[in-house]
Amino acid sequence: MPEIQPDFNDVEHIKSRSNYLRGTIAESLADRATGAVADDDTQLTKFHGFYQQDDRDLRAERKQQKLEPHYQFMVRLRLPGGVLTASQWLALDEIARTYANGTLRVTTRQTFQYHGVFKEHLKPLLQAVDAAGLDAKGGCGDVNRNVVANTNPHRSRLHAEVHDWTHRVSEHLLWRSKAYEELWLDGESGGEPDHEPLYGSQYLPRKFKIAIAIPPENDSDVYANDLGFIAIADGDELLGFNVSVGGGMGATYGDPATYPRLGSVIGFCTPDQVLAVSEHVIGIQRDYGDRVNRKRARFKYTLDDNGLDWFRDELNNRLGFSLEAPREAIFTGNGDRFGWTQGDDGRWHLTLLIENGRIADFEHQQLMTGLRELAGVHRGEFRLTCNQNLIVxxxxxxxxxAVQTLVDQYNLDGGGSQTALRQAAMACVAFPTCGLAMAESERYLPGFIGKLDAVMADAGLDDKAIVIRMTGCPNGCARPYLGEIAFTGKAPGKYNLYLGASFTGDRLNKLYRENIGEDEIMAELVPMIHRYAAEREPGEHFGDFVVRVGIIHPTLEGRFFHEDVGDAA
Incomplete structure (x- = not known):
């Protein structure tokens, strides 16, 4: 495990002196003179599941009034595989209304975020989450994050087995410090000194993400993750997993050394080898990841800097055996199936669109109230999807x-008004709470989709899905670089436009136009969509079309993401 070095970045030094993630968090919580926590503690609280933010809509006004920013926190839960009981749903709903801003948000990693949590509410919120049998440990921070998986409800037995692996992997890779229990759950301090058998006192150089997918659906975007397990099955019998390494979505504007990358499939492992593979892949990143330049500290750069052959040798040496050759696995899509579907066991599953993941009561849809009522009568469970949607x-x-009656009463399915384009779109939170946002995303995308819907209808493509992703900055929260059409915020009202990812999540897009507003975006997309309607081949998706006709060159590897920018034919 790495020892702290003088040239390591500031976050590494903060972790090193934190006493296994305690820092001065207790003192920060007790300081009532400010709504914030100490600067160093803002890095450590991420490991406990929350980020410090402020309401950016109020920044200028509060500055003029000589007040500190309107500090608040975003709390993210750990929910492996995105499955929870109806009683847990009711508990999380009550927590949102008691300690947060009254809404829940489904993330792109199958868990919930609370927004608008004030400092004095952090501890009671986390205690209430614990009482519901859940936690926020590792919801953020330089450790393994929430483990995600397919939500395919059709092959129930196989899904159940894969979901079990999300829990086993998550628990195996969980950080072990007693700091969480001491700070939030009134656990006893003292006793034996803490020890992190996997992470050490430095933890990882950056965050680490794991996904499991069951072909033919890639709804977990498995290749966007640092480590992916692609299930290989014979009917409902799980034979093992293809192993994918090195995926990651984030990039930094103006820094060509940073780029999104898709995972590389390096072999096949049996189910009994999954935990060992997970542990040793993380161990390699722990020991070789960049701790000097935090912008290049993700696992994808460790792989590209050292090479896949080096990584295979290192992994096989640590495992004590070699992975088998990958098995055939074909993906056909990465979206959710909406409406009622029946599983192999005869039970029914209802997938509801949660636009951009926000659960609240809106003018024409009492979403939060309706789901609360539904949870009160539902005898099954709820499943969150990686596309920010919900399966009853x-x-x-x-x-x-009885379920359908509540759906109709509270308009939970949008009354049939949800188009294929809207169902295939998602956005990050961005303004007003994300400190990294440069442009709107969650608040802007619904209206923009309405304008694109009109274009699609005019082109005769009402029922055609195009994967659309929007983020307020170049980071990967909504996996923008896997959108057939994607936007990353550049400035208020300005976005970079990307084209050409695959519908199945196995090809990145590429920058087409930079720093343009809505009028310019529509001027580009309207004729392109009409051309797609007129010239597409049978069954051809939009991302494949724009590559085939030369509108954009394909991105075959992440390290080529910045080449041939805007190479329109």
């Missing part, structure tokens, strides 16, 4: 009419 899962035939 395992509904018995006799219970289906």
């Amino acid at each position: 899962a395992n509904v018995e035939e006799a219970d289906r009419p």
Whole structure:
């Protein structure tokens, strides 16, 4: 494990002197003179599941009034595989209304975020989460994050087995310091000194993400993750997993040494080898990841800097055996199936669109109230998807009419107004709470999709899905570089426009136009969509079309992401 070096970046030094993630968090919480925590503690609280933010809509006004920013926190839970009971749903709903801003947000990693949490509410919120049988440990920070997986409700037995692996991997890679229990759950301090058998006192150089996918659906965007397990099955029998390494979405404007990357499939492992593979892949990143330049501290850069052959040798040496050759695995899409579907066991599953993941009561849709009522009668469970949607899962035939009555009463399915384009779109939070946002995303995308819907209808493509992703900055929270059409915020009202990712999540897009507003975006997309309608081949998706006709060159590897920018034919 690495020892702290003088040239390591500031975050590494903060972790080193933190006493296994305690820092001065207790003192920060007790300081009532400010709504913030100490600067160093803002790095450490991420490991406990929350970020310090402020309401950017109020920044200028509060500055003029000579007040500190309107500090608040975003709390992210750990929910492996995105499955929770109806009673847990009710508990999380109550927590949102008691300690947060009254909304829940489904993330792109199958868990929930609370927004608008004030400092004095952090401890009671986390205690209430613990009482519901959940936690926020590792929701953020330089450790393994929430482990995600397919939410395919059709092959119920296989899904259940894969979901079990999300829990086993998550628990195996969880950080072990007692700091979480001491700070938030009134656990006893003292006793034996803490020890992190996997992470050491430095933890990882940056965050680490793991996904599991079950072909033919790639709804977990497995190749966007540092480590991916692609299930290989014979019917409902799980044979093992293809192993993908080195995926990651983030990039930094103006720095060509940073780029998104798709995972590389390096072999096949049996189920009993999954935990060892997970542990040793993380161990390699722990020992060789960049701790000097934090912008290049993700696992994808460790791989590209050292080479896949080096990595295979290092991994096989640590494992004590070699991975088998990858098995055939074909993906056909990465979206969710909306409406009612029936699983192999005869039970029903209802997938509802949660636009951009925000659960609240809106003018024409009482989403939060309706889901609360539904949780009160539902005898199955809820499943969150990596596309920010919700599955009301395992509904018995006799219970289906009662569920549908509530769906109709509270307009939970949008009254049939949700288009294929809207169902395939997602956005990050951005303004007003994200400190990295340069442009709107969650608040802007719904209206923009409405304008694109009109274009699609005019082109005769009403029922055609195009994967659209929007973020307020170049980071990867909504996996923008896997959008057939994607936007990353550059400035208020200005975005970079990307084109050409695959519908199945196995090809990146490429920058087409930089720093343009809505009028320019529409001027580009309207004729392009009409051309797609007129010239597409049978079954051809938009991302494949713009590559085939030469509108954009394909990005075959992440390190070539910045080459041939805007090479329109």
